[in-house]
Amino acid sequence: MTATAAEAPPPERPRPARRRGVELSLLVCAVLISVYGYAGVGMARSGAVPPDALAYGAGLGLLALLAHLAVRLRAPYADPLPLPIAVLLNGVGLVLIYRLDLETPADRAAPAQLIWSTLGVALFIAVVVLLRDHRVLRRYAYLSVATALVLMTVPILFPAVNGARIWIRAGGLSFQPGEFAKILLAVFFAAYLAANRHALAHTGRRIGPVQLPAGRVLGPVVAVWLISVAVLVLERDLGTSLLFFGLFVVMLYVATGRTGWIVVGLLLAGSGAFAAGTLEPHVRGRVESWIDPYASIAAGDGPSQLAQSMFSFASGGVLGSGLGAGRSILIGFAAKSDFILATAGEELGLAGLTALFLLYGLLVALGYRAGLDLRDPFGRLLAVGLAAILAVQVFVVAGGVTGLIPLTGMAMPFLAQGGSSVVTNWIIVALLIRLSDSAREPHPEPVESGVIAPAADPAGQQGRAGPQGPAAAEGAR
Amino acid sequence: MRRYIRRAAGLSLFLLAALLVNAVRVQVLQAEDLNGSPANRRPAIARYGEPRGDVFAGGRPVTGSKDTGEQLRYERTYPDGPLYAPVTGYSSQKYGTTLLEHAEDGVLSGTDPALAPLPFWNEFTRSRQPGGRVLTTIRRSAQEAAYRGLNGRRGAVAAIEPATGRILALVSSPSYDPGLLSGNSPAVTEAWRRLNAAESHPMLNRAIRQTYPPGSTFKIVTAAAALEARVVTDPDAPTDTADPFVIPGTRTTLPNPVPGCRRASLVYAIKWSCNTVMANLGVKVGLEGMLGTAGRFGFNDDSLRIPSGVAVSGFDRRMSVDQLALSSIGQFDTTATPLQMAMVAAAVANGGELAYPYLVERTTTWDGDTVRETPRRSYRRAMFPATAHELRRMMVEAAERGTGTRALIDGVTVGGKTGTAQHGVGNAGTPYAWFIAWAQDRGAPRPAVAVAVVVEDPEAAGGEISGGGDAAPIARAVMVEALKPETSR
Numbered sequence: 001m002t003a004t005a006a007e008a009p010p011p012e013r014p015r016p017a018r019r020r021g022v023e024l025s026l027l028v029c030a031v032l033i034s035v036y037g038y039a040g041v042g043m044a045r046s047g048a049v050p051p052d053a054l055a056y057g058a059g060l061g062l063l064a065l066l067a068h069l070a071v072r073l074r075a076p077y078a079d080p081l082p083l084p085i086a087v088l089l090n091g092v093g094l095v096l097i098y099r100l101d102l103e104t105p106a107d108r109a110a111p112a113q114l115i116w117s118t119l120g121v122a123l124f125i126a127v128v129v130l131l132r133d134h135r136v137l138r139r140y141a142y143l144s145v146a147t148a149l150v151l152m153t154v155p156i157l158f159p160a161v162n163g164a165r166i167w168i169r170a171g172g173l174s175f176q177p178g179e180f181a182k183i184l185l186a187v188f189f190a191a192y193l194a195a196n197r198h199a200l201a202h203t204g205r206r207i208g209p210v211q212l213p214a215g216r217v218l219g220p221v222v223a224v225w226l227i228s229v230a231v232l233v234l235e236r237d238l239g240t241s242l243l244f245f246g247l248f249v250v251m252l253y254v255a256t257g258r259t260g261w262i263v264v265g266l267l268l269a270g271s272g273a274f275a276a277g278t279l280e281p282h283v284r285g286r287v288e289s290w291i292d293p294y295a296s297i298a299a300g301d302g303p304s305q306l307a308q309s310m311f312s313f314a315s316g317g318v319l320g321s322g323l324g325a326g327r328s329i330l331i332g333f334a335a336k337s338d339f340i341l342a343t344a345g346e347e348l349g350l351a352g353l354t355a356l357f358l359l360y361g362l363l364v365a366l367g368y369r370a371g372l373d374l375r376d377p378f379g380r381l382l383a384v385g386l387a388a389i390l391a392v393q394v395f396v397v398a399g400g401v402t403g404l405i406p407l408t409g410m411a412m413p414f415l416a417q418g419g420s421s422v423v424t425n426w427i428i429v430a431l432l433i434r435l436s437d438s439a440r441e442p443h444p445e446p447v448e449s450g451v452i453a454p455a456a457d458p459a460g461q462q463g464r465a466g467p468q469g470p471a472a473a474e475g476a477r
Numbered sequence: 478m479r480r481y482i483r484r485a486a487g488l489s490l491f492l493l494a495a496l497l498v499n500a501v502r503v504q505v506l507q508a509e510d511l512n513g514s515p516a517n518r519r520p521a522i523a524r525y526g527e528p529r530g531d532v533f534a535g536g537r538p539v540t541g542s543k544d545t546g547e548q549l550r551y552e553r554t555y556p557d558g559p560l561y562a563p564v565t566g567y568s569s570q571k572y573g574t575t576l577l578e579h580a581e582d583g584v585l586s587g588t589d590p591a592l593a594p595l596p597f598w599n600e601f602t603r604s605r606q607p608g609g610r611v612l613t614t615i616r617r618s619a620q621e622a623a624y625r626g627l628n629g630r631r632g633a634v635a636a637i638e639p640a641t642g643r644i645l646a647l648v649s650s651p652s653y654d655p656g657l658l659s660g661n662s663p664a665v666t667e668a669w670r671r672l673n674a675a676e677s678h679p680m681l682n683r684a685i686r687q688t689y690p691p692g693s694t695f696k697i698v699t700a701a702a703a704l705e706a707r708v709v710t711d712p713d714a715p716t717d718t719a720d721p722f723v724i725p726g727t728r729t730t731l732p733n734p735v736p737g738c739r740r741a742s743l744v745y746a747i748k749w750s751c752n753t754v755m756a757n758l759g760v761k762v763g764l765e766g767m768l769g770t771a772g773r774f775g776f777n778d779d780s781l782r783i784p785s786g787v788a789v790s791g792f793d794r795r796m797s798v799d800q801l802a803l804s805s806i807g808q809f810d811t812t813a814t815p816l817q818m819a820m821v822a823a824a825v826a827n828g829g830e831l832a833y834p835y836l837v838e839r840t841t842t843w844d845g846d847t848v849r850e851t852p853r854r855s856y857r858r859a860m861f862p863a864t865a866h867e868l869r870r871m872m873v874e875a876a877e878r879g880t881g882t883r884a885l886i887d888g889v890t891v892g893g894k895t896g897t898a899q900h901g902v903g904n905a906g907t908p909y910a911w912f913i914a915w916a917q918d919r920g921a922p923r924p925a926v927a928v929a930v931v932v933e934d935p936e937a938a939g940g941e942i943s944g945g946g947d948a949a950p951i952a953r954a955v956m957v958e959a960l961k962p963e964t965s966r
Contacts, residue, residue: 250488254481297516307516313503314511315519321603327519350504354497361493368486372479384482391489395496404499 019080020072026084027064034060034091037323041099044324059114060091063121070125074132075437079366082436085359086124086429089414090117090422092356095323096343097417100336103329109336109417116419120426127430134434138378141191145224148184151177152231166237176420178240179411183427186247186385188224193255194377201256236282239396239410245269246392247385254384255377277406290406305331305339309401312342313353320349336417338409341401357398360413364391367432373439383435386428518548523605525549525570530585530608530843532565532577535617535963538610540565549661553578558654560624563633563647563682564615564836566785567655571665576682577611577836578655580784584609584840584848591848607843614643614838618958619926623648626951631933633683635816636955639823639915639927641853642832644783645959646928647816649687653679685787688812689931692898693750694911695807697821697868700747702770703758704864712743712867722753726799731756731806734897747871748879750895752806759805760798767805768792773859774831775820776813783816783836790817807898815929818913820856823927825872825892826915829865831856872915881912883949886957890917890924893949909933912948916956926959928952 035057042050050056064087071078094117098110131137137144154177155166168175193200199217233241249265252258276283288295293306303311312328315321326346331339345353367387371380393413400407411421413428503511511517528542528551539561541554553568555561566576574582583589585608592606593599599606616636623634627650636646657668672680681687703709709716720739721730731752738751746754759767771777771792781787790813796804803809813821816834824831832853839850860868872892875881881893896911910932917924930948 250485254478254485257478257481294514294516297514303514303516310503310507311511311514311517311519313500314508315517317504317508325603327522330518345500345504350500353500353504357493357496357500361490364489364493365486368482368489371482377478380478380482384485387489388485391492395492398496399492399499402496402499402503404495 018076020068020076023071023080023083024068026080027068027087028061030084030088030091031057031061031064033088034095037092037095038098040322041095041102041324044322045099045102056094059118060087060094063087063118067121067124067128070128071433074128075433077441078433078437079369079440082363082366082429082432085363086414086426089356089359090120090426092344093340093412093415093422096340096415097336099324099347100329100340100343102324112419113417113422116422117426119419120423123423124426124430124433127427128433131430131434134379134382134431134438135376137187137382138191138194141188144184144191145188148181148188149224149227149231151181151184152235155235156231160236166235166240176418178235178237179418179420179424180427182240182243182247182389183386183424183431185224185244186251186382186389189248189251190378190381190385192220193251194381197255197377200252201258233276237409238276238283238286239393239400239408242269242396242408243389243392243410245272247388250388250392251381251385254371255381283406286408287406290403293403305334306401306403306407308332309339309342310403312339313345313402316346316349316353318350320345320347320352323347334409337411338397338407338416339401340416341398341412344415345402356415357394360390360394363429363432364394366436370432370436370439374435375443379435379438383432383439386432386435389428390425521549521570524586525551527551527587527605527607529553529568530587530610532561532581532585533610533612534561534564534615534620537617539613540568545660553656553659555654555656555659558656559652560620560648561615562652562655562680563649563684564613564620565655566682567658569655569658569665569669570661572658572669576785577613580782581611581837581840584611589848592842609843609848610841610845612838612841613836614638614645615647615836616645616959616963618961619646619955620648622646622954622958623930623951624650624652626930626954627932631677631683632931632948633687633815634928634930634951634955635684635814635819636926636928636959637816637819637823637832637834638959639827639924640832642823642834642856643838644816644834644836645926646955647684647836649681649683651677651679683815683931683933685783685785685814685816688788688790688814688817689909689911689933690811690898691807691813691818692896692909692911693752693755693807694818694821694894694896694913694929695805695811695813696747696750696755696896697825697872697894697913698771698774698776699755699759699762699767699805700743700871701774701825701860701864701868702762702767703743704867705770705860706762706766708758708761709743712871715740715742716746716754716757718751718754718757720753722757724756724799724802725760726797729799731802744871744874747894748875750875750880755806756802760802762805764794764796764801767801768794770860773857774824775817775856781834783834785836787816788814790814807896815931818911818929818931819927821859822872822892822894822913822915822929824859825865825868826917826924826927827865828862829858829860831859876914881914881949883946884912884914884953884956886916886953886960888919889956889960890919891915891953891956893952895949910947912952914949914952914956916960918960926956928955928959930955 035053038056039049039053042048067083071083094110094113097113101108101110155168158168166176166178168177196217249262252261277287289304289306293304293310296304308331328343328346329335331342344356364387367383371383374380390413393410396408397410397412399405411418413425531538532540539557541556542551543554544550545552549570564577566578568574568578587605587608592609619636623646629651632650634646634648637644653672658665718740723730733752735749738753741751741754776790776792779789793810800809804811820831833856835851837851840848842848869892872894876884876891876893880895884891884893891914893914898909913929915924915927930952932947
């Protein structure tokens, strides 16, 4: 990022560095760290390096190498960091799940997670190779939102798991469609808001100091959002409804620059949360558990899952107990999924946890960076949307298990057990790679960067999208 | 739009900062509280994650550990549970620890810093050492003889090596198997409930935690006080005690178990256990003198540790004359643990100097390096050597030609004193049979053992109950074993 200026010979236009070599070395590091962790678990538990440590390293290394080749060939200007971060997080997640599997011999999750990770990397490669230009996605905005709504609605037909109807089960495999829906929704929001942002910001009736946007502009997007949240509430998937809410508010704000949206959004969120927290027993239980995680101990019922999670983090302290030496399995059935961060906190300590948070932070920052550097509003909004998805998800999960905010069931990106989550996150990283490639590739016409008036943007985009462009975009003009 | 992207990024940065600050709160600021929460299972899991070190008697372990494969992995086993229960106590995952299991828990569980190769090693490596060993002073044969002798009757035995204070036997009967309490299963809860509800109080350690009226065995203390106070200068000379003897300040006469106690000498009074003579001497010595002597033997000391705490043996600090008279013959409020009375015998046997009793010879790491060794310590000088010499003679007389003949051993000098203590309202309860004694091999430089036996419900309930008949044979059996050269240590 800084090198673009530093290495440039003065007379010519700076030629952006590709940095694929940096990416490759970081990937080697990420794979080595994961293998080291895997071996560490074995040493702590049985005094020997697990016999399949080499195979594990080779497998992870091969996946990383294939992903790297795809990026090197098809997105040569992409930022070098997202891929190594994803490989490292995925590798650490596999180590943690493998480590927790040792405590629950009857329920081994790591092999399945490895298969899902492989599928995730395959999809990553597919996205990087097949999606040559992110702007193509604009054409599928309405297809996206339709698919998202279908995906989210289908699980209602399937039986609930642990109180939430968010799963599709078929032939022993379970699959959480809400995970995919969030990408599709981000695509739709980005496309719609990019097309209508001026209308949203500047038209409509004014009532006193408040300027209401035109109903026909705001209507569709609010409808989509409301339907999504309603469906999720029906399915009791609080985490994801919160995520969608956050995603929508952030994208709306970035698209229109109107702080009012954030205020309205917060008011809506507050009233929604208050209603759910007082009326819905499931939610109320979680809020009460958050207010006093140790109430069940005082009541003689033993520690709650959240209290056990807090014990885990506290037990880890600053340096952690070491991989394989913690007792986070005391948390119970969700130790490998919702609460996997507690294992990281206990066994890697505050040091390891901070490192993980910073990795996520870096990934999110790279999304925003791409958003800043891109020239088309759709790309910008999509990058911001993807970054926001990661940011909100990490915050909600990590904040939940550390007692900062009430607990909502969601998967820690890349770390937690869960196939759909891993696959989805690999697709998100693939899209970020694609977006950052577009943002950083040398541009043929230097005049275009940042000089053109904003009003020209939608027109230019429209031209590229072709005759089948979104109807909403035309309606807005 | 770039401005708003920056703001959104700033918001994300704020969320990241909130996560980090909160992580510090949980993992650093609140960590100590959370780690110490009673609901946190980690300390228990770590504690039972390694086999506990063993307690040894005579070179062999009297405890063990078994791997249950459960979350609290190792449970305590007791191969000879009831026999050694008054020594080891129990180590229960559910009910904690008692006696040596409690007093030496740091060594046995591996948390004692002295087990680590370097200071702060455990803190630094976040580990604990393998559990260490506790080597007791118990002689297996003596312990077994005492347990066999009591044969399930309620009572207790305490035996001490007089010169050193090493406790050779510590038996309480009826006993229980501490292994029943080791785990945390419903069976353990049931055993706990049953043992606590049992009318025979099997978990009560009668040797060190139960006090009894010492009865006539206390007359040794009174005799020592009389000699020290020079109330009696010649033990063989007649005293001025009338028979019948009216307790001063009352119209009650004190009965004697045998005839011939009128104006009897101190030697005769000890030999045949004359109540009248000893009550009279106690009154003559006075409360101050009696308290001083009793205190030097260990009465009224609430700090005695062997290292488990020992119940206080009591001699009242404020008494009327009639109460003092009764107290001087081991009645009224005078109470003593069997260990206390063994200390009385040991002080006499050891020439008046009382060694501090102890049960733990030394503690070692799991592979045998000594962690701590209990040194021989003097408890107090209970009396002048000359007084001890006279008392030795009287106790020998009592054993050889008086009430304690059933404790005699061929080729061994035995000194003894019987006791039959009244108790209950109006002395309605079955009396306790007492016997305290010491034994010295002829040719040995000093006595090898001092012992105290109490039997709460002698077989001859309702009939003849006496220290000489019920308790003396048990004391003899223990002394016989204690006199044998130590085989394995």
